[in-house]
Amino acid sequence: MIEYDEQGKKMVLKLVYYGPAMSGKTKNLLSLHDLIEKKGRGDLMMLDTADDRTIYFDLLPFLIACPSVLKIKIKVYTVPGQVKHDATRKAVLSRADGVAFIADSRLAEMQNNAESFENLEKNLGFVGIDIEKIPLVIQFNKRDLKDIIPEEEVRETWGKTDLPILMASALFGKGVTETFWALLERTYEAIDARIGLNANHGLTRESFLSRILSLSTSNPKS
Numbered sequence: 526m527i528e529y530d531e532q533g534k535k536m537v538l539k540l541v542y543y544g545p546a547m548s549g550k551t552k553n554l555l556s557l558h559d560l561i562e563k564k565g566r567g568d569l570m571m572l573d574t575a576d577d578r579t580i581y582f583d584l585l586p587f588l589i590a591c592p593s594v595l596k597i598k599i600k601v602y603t604v605p606g607q608v609k610h611d612a613t614r615k616a617v618l619s620r621a622d623g624v625a626f627i628a629d630s631r632l633a634e635m636q637n638n639a640e641s642f643e644n645l646e647k648n649l650g651f652v653g654i655d656i657e658k659i660p661l662v663i664q665f666n667k668r669d670l671k672d673i674i675p676e677e678e679v680r681e682t683w684g685k686t687d688l689p690i691l692m693a694s695a696l697f698g699k700g701v702t703e704t705f706w707a708l709l710e711r712t713y714e715a716i717d718a719r720i721g722l723n724a725n726h727g728l729t730r731e732s733f734l735s736r737i738l739s740l741s742t743s744n745p746k747s
Contacts, residue, residue, distance in 0.1 A: 527622060528714060534595050538716070539620055540708060542603045545634065545641040546697075547667035550603040553627060553694040557601070557705055565613035574575070593726040598735075611648070619652045623660035625704055625713040630665045630673040645677075660711035662689040663706045669694040709734060 528537040542550040558569050575745040618624075626645060628638040646656045663686070664678050676692060683690050689707045693700025713722065713733050722728040 527719065528620065529720060531720075534593060536595060536598065536713060537717075538599045538622045540599060540601050540623045540712065541617055541621045542601070542625045542626070542627055543614070543618070543641070543645050545637040546605075547628055548629040548634070548638075548641075549693075549695040550627045550740045552633050552656045553664070553666070553701055553704070554601060554603050556695055556698050556701045559701060593728075594727060595722075595726045611644070614644070615648050615651055618648050620656070621649075621654065621659065622651075622716070624649075624662075626661065626707050628661045628663060628665045630667045630679075631670060633676055635674065644734075658715075660708060660715045662691065662704060662707045662711065664691045664693050664700060666693045666695050666700075668692050668699070669697060697740050706734065706738070709737060734738075 528539070540590070542553055558566060561697070571579070602617050604610075604617045624645070626642060628634075649656050649659065649660075662681055665676075667673065668676075679692075680690060689711070691700050691704045691707060693704060695701055710715050710730070713730050717723055717730070722733065723730070
């Protein structure tokens, strides 16, 4: 699904934040956008529907990997959470290179989380992407609220997927960058396996991540 122009030395990676309505997908992207330095990001764009919205922004071409001079742009999207906007979800998922599933930590939302994850698997299949192969991380948001699923229960239930599971409170900016970096790490590994970012372009995992981290005012590795 990579948008890769080998001759022109350009690549566009598409990362999508998916999850049930009101789980905090939009807040994650708003917080993330605020944490990226202006020189390294595009404008925040919103596509409003009657009762939901899709938002996205770009990380501008910023990676120069010697000796190949590869330029990489990263596009970050959310999908609308409302079931009636399923066609939009499919459109946004098309050609995705990585997905962050944003779950709602509230006890009352357990069923919605499960249904939304099933919908993700279904829609990935619809656009020709295998959920077993696409880079995927899971964030349980709203950890600042009461009546939430205990972390031990989250990890017992979702740990069976062998996916990275992160706890977050996007409202307060906690876990936002950690989720993004975890997704970037898995995305790099997948892209490197397919086109040889390291072997063919001299772009190691460490240089890829460190270049992006340098654009952020909040470094999760510090």
